Amino acid sequence: MLELKSVDTCYGQSQVLFDMSLSVGQGEVVTLMGRNGMGKTTTVRSIMGLTPALAGEIQFKNINITALPPYKIAKLGIGLVPEGRMISPNLSVEENLIATATRGPAGTARWTLPAIWTLFPKLRERKDSMGNQLSGGEQQMLAIARALMTNPELLVLDEATEGLAPLIRQEIWTCLLGLKREGQSILVIDKNIQALSAIADRHYIIEKGTIVWNGDSASLADNEDIKRRYLGV
Template sequence: MLRLENLTAGYGGSQVLFGVDLEMKPGQVVTLLGRNGMGKTTTIRAIMGLLPSVGGRIWGGEVVVDNRAVAGLPPHRLARQGLGLVPEGRQVFPTLTVEENLLATAAHRFAGAPRWTLAAVYEMFPRLRERRRNPGAKLSGGEQQMVAIGRALMTNPRLLILDEATEGLAPLIRAEIWAVLARLKAEGQSILLIDKNLAAVSRLADRHVVIEKGRTVWTGSSAALEAAPEVRDSYLHL
């Protein structure tokens, strides 16, 4: 599904990633963990071909999706490979309505009937049906995150990537997002996510990848992470 091997990248002359390794199989939920500034978002940008848009580039290593090397491909080409992104900060289109935001990314590139349609997204997020005529700028943070997830799902992705899945959201909304992600996992959706809620990601994820100063320093299951307090103390706590 996805493999990163010795990924190095940076912005201008500043190197940020010094060797990120990650591997996930179809249907898995994998997290990128680490303190702020350790390279998690840069890793996501590298996967999605977004580094050039923020003055960065991949310096070396491999990004492989479904056994195809994709490092350096532009974002629209990666979307066609089945990657859907929920970006940090949500980035909904402020002047478009909820429904227009969702339809803006609608695509179906693979065999069979599409899993994700407007009706399916509204069933997953009933609040979006109620707000479907509201512009993005008039939504709460939680509603915007629902739109961002729904918009990514409307691409009918093979791999759903979330950068800060629940950051800044009220507790009830966070619980709703985690319930949605658990449902997606049960349906077989592959998910790569960043989030600081260690308890929530430990319940959800199959594997965790811990990054420190742009390098992968630990990988393992939730049970292994629970049994490794030195990893949590060294790399995950402030």
């Protein structure tokens, strides 16, 4: 579904990604892990066209999206949950969701307001509250729900549970596990190895803008040296 092939990305004269390659298959949950400042968010920005790659190729559903603007990439079926959530503070929960709602590239609206209320009952309770009146956990739920309202074929979550309380983190992981069981393709960036290992099919570890390891959850669990060297575990 998604494939990055030898992608290089720079900010001005500073190169951040070096020969970055990864893939996400149909119905897979794939993680990108690494310490802060190693290029995880830049990878997401390159995928979404926010910081276009200078070399290499990014394909989505066998379409070359490397040079496409962000709105066209989103219309093809990639839903982004950005780092920092970036919800609209002066819109209500319901308005935030309606503002992004589309039927998706397939033209079938799996995710509607009733479906979102079922997935996130807390958002239904707060549907008339403004974005800036929500807790951090509620804002993250809203950011995920907003992305789902675009009915994406691939969901990308950047720092899925950063700064959230443990109970809220568990709600997010439970949500992602439920989405996986429904066949949703997901690329998730986070640092919680234990939770991600229980959800994801495959993992990539990034160090200084380069993939240094990839494999399945069983291989990661058995590789203490990799976890210690690149993830600080």
